[in-house]
Amino acid sequence: MELDFIRGLLRPAETKIVFLVMDGLGGLPVAAGGPTELEKARTPNLDGLAAEGICGLHEPIAAGITPGSGPSHLALFGYDPVKYQVGRGVLAALGTDFDLQPGDVAARGNFCTVDSEGRVTDRRAGRISTEQNRKLCAMLDKIELPGVEVFVRTVKEHRFLLVLRGQGLCGELADTDPQQVGRKPLAVKALSKAAEHTASLVSRFIEEAGKVLADSHPANMVLVRGFSQKPDWPTMSEAFGLKAAAIAAYPMYRGLGKLIGMDVLPTGTELEEEFETLKANWDKYDFFYLHVKPIDSAGEDGDFDRKVEWIEKVDALVPDLVRLKPDVLVVTGDHSTPSALKSHSWHPVPVLLWSADCRRDPVTSFGERACMAGGLGANIAAVNLMPLALANAGRLEKFGA
C-alpha cells in the first residue's frame, strides 16, 4: 500500500510496537534435509512467541531478489524499497555515522592506483588497510573548495565517503569509475543543468586529490560514484504517526533509522546494552527498532555454529522484551544470510508477529519450514508488515464506510 493510503487511516493510540530485527536471520541447511541455523538453535522463548503469535516468511523486495541492507530495512519499516531508493553515497554517509544534512552531496569514493599516464591500474589500490585509509582521508579532508565545505571520511579498506556541503549543490552527477583498468578515470559529468556547478567543484576536488596523493602509491588517485543527496521522505511520524526510536550498534542501521526520522538512541556495542537501552527508554516512544548485527556477520563468514549461538543469545534476552508488555512484537530479519552461501540471499525470512489480537496460527516453533505453514503466508511482502503491526496496535481506522 502507498504511504498516503495508510496515512489516511491513522488514528492515535497509546500502544507500543517493537520490531526486533535479527540481521540476516533466514538461513539454509548445510546438509540437504538438515536444519537451518534458526531451526538448529534452541529458542524456547521465540518458539513460545510463535505459538502465541502468527508466523510466516517475508520477501524483502520480490521473488528471487537478494536485497542489500538499505532496501531490506526500508521494506520492514513500511517503505516500498523500489520506490524509496537510497543512493550509494548517502548509504556510505549513513554507514559512517556522518551527520548528513539536507542539501549535502555525498559520494562513495575508492582509492585507486594510476600509472604515469593517469590510467587506472588497480581500481581498489590493492585494498589498502583501513589504517592507511585513515591517514589518506585526513589529507584529503584538508582540501578546500570555493564556497563549500569538504568532508572526507574513512569507510573501510579502499573505500571512503566524500561529502560537499554548501548552497545550490546537486547530486545529479555520473560516476567517474571507468569500471575497468587501463582507462583513465572518467571526467566528472553533470547529468542535469542544475548539477553543473557541483560537477566543477568535484572535478577540482579530484584534481587536488591527485596532487595530494601523488606520492601515496598504490593509493595515488580516487574514483567517485553514487552521487546522491539525503532524500526528503515522509518520516515514521508523518507516515505512521509513530514516535520511533532506533537502537543499533552499527552506524549503517542507525543511519537508516535517522533517514526516516527515528530518534537514534545512544547504546553500547553489546546485545545486552541494546536491550537495556530499549528498557530505559520504554516510556518515551511508540515504536522501537532494535537491530542485532552479529547473526548476519556469522552468516557472511559462513559460520553456521556461530550464527546458531547468536540466535540463542537473542532468544535468551527475549523475556526482557516480553516483560515490558509491548502491544505488538515483531521478530524477524531484514533478509536471509545463509552461512552455506556466505552472503545475503533471496530466500524469504522467518517472521513472527505477536499481539493479543493477532489470530494465532498452528505454528509452534520459529523456523523456516515451520513458518511456511504460518498464517502470514510463505512469502508475504515485507512492506506489508508495518501496516499489519499498526492494525494489531489499534492504530488504523476502518477503510470506507
Add this chain to the structure above:
Amino acid sequence: MELDFIRGLLRPAETKIVFLVMDGLGGLPVAAGGPTELEKARTPNLDGLAAEGICGLHEPIAAGITPGSGPSHLALFGYDPVKYQVGRGVLAALGTDFDLQPGDVAARGNFCTVDSEGRVTDRRAGRISTEQNRKLCAMLDKIELPGVEVFVRTVKEHRFLLVLRGQGLCGELADTDPQQVGRKPLAVKALSKAAEHTASLVSRFIEEAGKVLADSHPANMVLVRGFSQKPDWPTMSEAFGLKAAAIAAYPMYRGLGKLIGMDVLPTGTELEEEFETLKANWDKYDFFYLHVKPIDSAGEDGDFDRKVEWIEKVDALVPDLVRLKPDVLVVTGDHSTPSALKSHSWHPVPVLLWSADCRRDPVTSFGERACMAGGLGANIAAVNLMPLALANAGRLEKFGA
C-alpha cells in the same frame, strides 16, 4: 517485477535452467474429495524432486483468471502477461509455424456463410472440415495485391491465417466480424492514420476473396479479426541474459518461444524425441523450455484416465532430465485443464523448483493439495518463477547496498 528491474541485476553464470511445462497440468477430482489427475498419477520421480525441492501453486495471470496458452506461457517465461499481450493474428501465425517477420500484418480469419444480400448467416461456415479449409486457403493464397505479398494458411476447421507482407503496413485495424448473424461483414476500418493504406489492401483482399469463394457454399465469404504485428519485445537473452532453446512438438509453443528470441530446436512429435532433443543440445544453451502437450489435450477431452497416463509417461522420463544435472529444474504447467471441466481453468497450477540452494519445504509429493503447503505458497504469481529460477541459478546480483 519489471523486466528492466531484473535486467539491472543480471550477472553472467555458467548455470543451466530447465522449465518442463506440462500443458494443462492442474486438475480437479471427478468425485468430491477424490484425487486430481496429478494426485492419481503414480509419479515417483516427480515426488522425489518435490521432496528435494520447493513446491507451490502458481497463478498464471491473477486470481480467478483463466488464461489462454499465449499469456500463460509468457507469464512462465517472466513476461507480465497483461503488459505483454499478443494479438490474435500473431497467435494464429505462431500456431501454424508461419515465419512471421517484423512489419508483417497478421489476422485470424474465419470462413463464413453469407446470403445473396451479403448478410452473414453462419459465422463459422458450418465448421467446414480442415481438409476443405486447405483447398479454400490454396485458392485465397493466390490473390494478388499491389505492392505486398499475401499469405493465407489453414489453422483448423473454419479458421485460417491471413498475412500481408510489404513496406509501411500497420496492424491498427478493426475486426470485420459483425459478431451476429443477419448483418453484413463490417467494412475494413483503419484505427489510425498509419493504417489507412493497409485497410484499403485488406478491403481489396476481402472483395477478391468473395469472388474466389462465390461458388464454395457454405464457405462463401471471410471474416477477419485480431489484426496485429509481431511485437518488438526484449528477447530472453536481453531480458534475462539467457541463451534459450524451445523444444515443442506443437507449432503454437514453438512460436511463443520464437517470439521472445528462443532458438526453436527441431524435434519429433513423440515425448521421447523431445527429451532426446534436449539431451542432444545440452551443451549449447543456458535455458531449455520443454513443452508437453498431450496432458492438456486429455483434459480438454474430459479424459481423466488419459491425462493420468500422460503425466505418468512424463514422470518416467524425468530421470533423463535429472541425469543432465541442471542447476535449476522447474516442473509445472502453463495453466490448469481439469478433465472435469474439459477446458482451461483459473485454478492455480502445481509447481516444483529444484536446485541445490532452493530451501526445501516439507512437501514430499507433487500434487495440488500437497503443493498448497509448499514454500512457494499456494498462489505465487507465475511471472515470479523466472526471477526465482535466475536467483537459484546464481544469475542475479544483490539489489542495493
